[in-house]
Amino acid sequence: MCGIVGYVGKFDCVDFLVQGLRRLEYRGYDSSGIVTVNKSGGMHVAKAAGRIDKLVAKLAQTEMSGKLGVGHTRWATHGPATDVNSHPHVGGDGLLAVVHNGVIENFRPLKQRLEAAGYCFRSATDTEVVAHLIASYWELELAAQPDLTPKSMAAQGYEPLVRAVRASLQKLHGTYGLAVVFRDYPDVIIAAKLGSPLVVGVGDGEHFLASDPSPLVGGTDKIVYLDDHEIAVITADSLRVLHRDLGEKHADVQTLATNTIEVDMAGYEHFMLKEIFEQPDTLRNTMRGRLKPDEATAHFGGLNLTAKELRSVRRIVLTGCGTSWHAGLVGEYLIEELARIPVEVEYASELRYRNPPLDDGTLVFAITQSGETADTLAAMREMKRMGHMTLAISNVVGSSIAKEAHGGIYLHAGPEIGVASTKAFTSQCAALTMLALYLGRMRHLSPVQGAQIIEQLQALPDKVNAALECDAVVRRIAEKYAHCRTFLYLGRQFNFPAALEGALKLKEISYIHAEGYPAAEMKHGPIALVDSETPSVFIVPQGAVFDKVISNMEEIKARGGPVIAITCSEGAKAIGALADDIIEIPTVADFLQPIITAIPTQLLAYYIALERGCDVDKPRNLAKSVTVE
Ligand code: F6R
Numbered sequence: 001m002c003g004i005v006g007y008v009g010k011f012d013c014v015d016f017l018v019q020g021l022r023r024l025e026y027r028g029y030d031s032s033g034i035v036t037v038n039k040s041g042g043m044h045v046a047k048a049a050g051r052i053d054k055l056v057a058k059l060a061q062t063e064m065s066g067k068l069g070v071g072h073t074r075w076a077t078h079g080p081a082t083d084v085n086s087h088p089h090v091g092g093d094g095l096l097a098v099v100h101n102g103v104i105e106n107f108r109p110l111k112q113r114l115e116a117a118g119y120c121f122r123s124a125t126d127t128e129v130v131a132h133l134i135a136s137y138w139e140l141e142l143a144a145q146p147d148l149t150p151k152s153m154a155a156q157g158y159e160p161l162v163r164a165v166r167a168s169l170q171k172l173h174g175t176y177g178l179a180v181v182f183r184d185y186p187d188v189i190i191a192a193k194l195g196s197p198l199v200v201g202v203g204d205g206e207h208f209l210a211s212d213p214s215p216l217v218g219g220t221d222k223i224v225y226l227d228d229h230e231i232a233v234i235t236a237d238s239l240r241v242l243h244r245d246l247g248e249k250h251a252d253v254q255t256l257a258t259n260t261i262e263v264d265m266a267g268y269e270h271f272m273l274k275e276i277f278e279q280p281d282t283l284r285n286t287m288r289g290r291l292k293p294d295e296a297t298a299h300f301g302g303l304n305l306t307a308k309e310l311r312s313v314r315r316i317v318l319t320g321c322g323t324s325w326h327a328g329l330v331g332e333y334l335i336e337e338l339a340r341i342p343v344e345v346e347y348a349s350e351l352r353y354r355n356p357p358l359d360d361g362t363l364v365f366a367i368t369q370s371g372e373t374a375d376t377l378a379a380m381r382e383m384k385r386m387g388h389m390t391l392a393i394s395n396v397v398g399s400s401i402a403k404e405a406h407g408g409i410y411l412h413a414g415p416e417i418g419v420a421s422t423k424a425f426t427s428q429c430a431a432l433t434m435l436a437l438y439l440g441r442m443r444h445l446s447p448v449q450g451a452q453i454i455e456q457l458q459a460l461p462d463k464v465n466a467a468l469e470c471d472a473v474v475r476r477i478a479e480k481y482a483h484c485r486t487f488l489y490l491g492r493q494f495n496f497p498a499a500l501e502g503a504l505k506l507k508e509i510s511y512i513h514a515e516g517y518p519a520a521e522m523k524h525g526p527i528a529l530v531d532s533e534t535p536s537v538f539i540v541p542q543g544a545v546f547d548k549v550i551s552n553m554e555e556i557k558a559r560g561g562p563v564i565a566i567t568c569s570e571g572a573k574a575i576g577a578l579a580d581d582i583i584e585i586p587t588v589a590d591f592l593q594p595i596i597t598a599i600p601t602q603l604l605a606y607y608i609a610l611e612r613g614c615d616v617d618k619p620r621n622l623a624k625s626v627t628v629e
Pocket of ligand 1: 320321368372504508626
């Protein structure tokens, strides 16, 4: 979703801001803008709806410069994607400018009050309210001290500006990651966070600001993660962090691990393709150091629960959104089968408003790639409030969900830039498999069974590598069916969530309507959709329900529907001419099949989207990190 980047230091910041915005593109956006403040010429704003190139074209017409500036990519919530609604928003007739991520829930009453006080609104956004609100408090400060120069302001530690920002924040309901710059003070950025991530990069005579670490690549690896309710006062040479209500805090400077900032495409045409092909390595990274063959179990460093506590778990709730929810469904099959603990999988957006009767032995896992998804965070908080242990399975280190959970499992899959989640999904499934093994070995799984599961997990990255060899076949199939307007994805047992995930991938990036179903359920309605232009993708590797799925395939064929089968070599022989197209994948145990079958479904979505000329890494209307409700 929206992204923020900022700089104050010794160099001109315009190029850095534009490059930083490009690094944030993956989060999803529909407009962008920057503001600079300089000692000689005051404050300048440029903004444009559409891709960042539109902003760059506008910048080429101006002479914007400055050693302090902030930029923003907007994902529309209040008001359409237009130049006017883009950030930065100017407050108080040009006194200051604000960029903002998040949603201000009480913006209407605030707007009415500010309009009545004479502030003139130009946009339909909630952010403009923040800009005028801060301006209104800032004007009160100015009235008390009209002669504040940049020098005297610095001598006061920017306290008058902080007071104006703090007073405004206390009036806001909702979420924000925001940055404020002031026309008359070209050496300070004030940033604040509540429910929307912000980091400050610490350089030598310069500081950076961003909504995630990616824009800091090449600038610094020293980083401060702001916490909720914190305000940062940032100049070239100083960083002051304070709690909105409680005063000064220590700025905890951490060193960013290099793998979290590797964000180039490594020669691939798209991030999504790179991330699909990275999966043998990302799975190795997820499993590294966690498999314990000598004890025939898995081991996690950060669960923060004792063996006794884990043994007393009687029910597990897995929650998340989108692809992470699908991984949760895989987890349900895994944990119930391997650990025999009842599992419920809940959409986080529903769980946060439900009041489920959960007893004391309930353990909640929030599953999330970004660690910032607003619904997942809210569901987790609600579960915590009800007194349940909540753990996170997340990819982004230091993310809000990871920080707020009692403990958890990091995926270590590296940054996922493509908006459609690929490697995070397979790593989530691998983490859940290890978790099921760990919980199972505390219960009824024998050492022999545990050792077999470990062997299968260790072999998994090579199997994924082998699965990736279907690339050329999938590409040809994609060319054949890219014109179709509806697809069905069908699978059973472990491959039912795989079918849902395959359909979601196709929808997201190719804009083709696709539905995932348990294969047998198809008879109860969706079969009405079947015709010669509606392909059915059967995810039917092998196993107990193989023959049943073949019968479902017959039913589709009998109605003239094209059949694409994803299956192992034995399965391919059995299916024969029943399928119009076959994608062969290696054989693995049934509980690992969703990881292997994800590969051809990801590639199929990718090549169909490519064939249709879609913007694979930045699909329309979607955001990488959904930080609004
Ligand atoms: C699908 C996709 C989304 C996310 C969902 C949750 O490809 O990317 O459906 O899975 O928005 O995001 P996280 O996992 O970051 O909580």
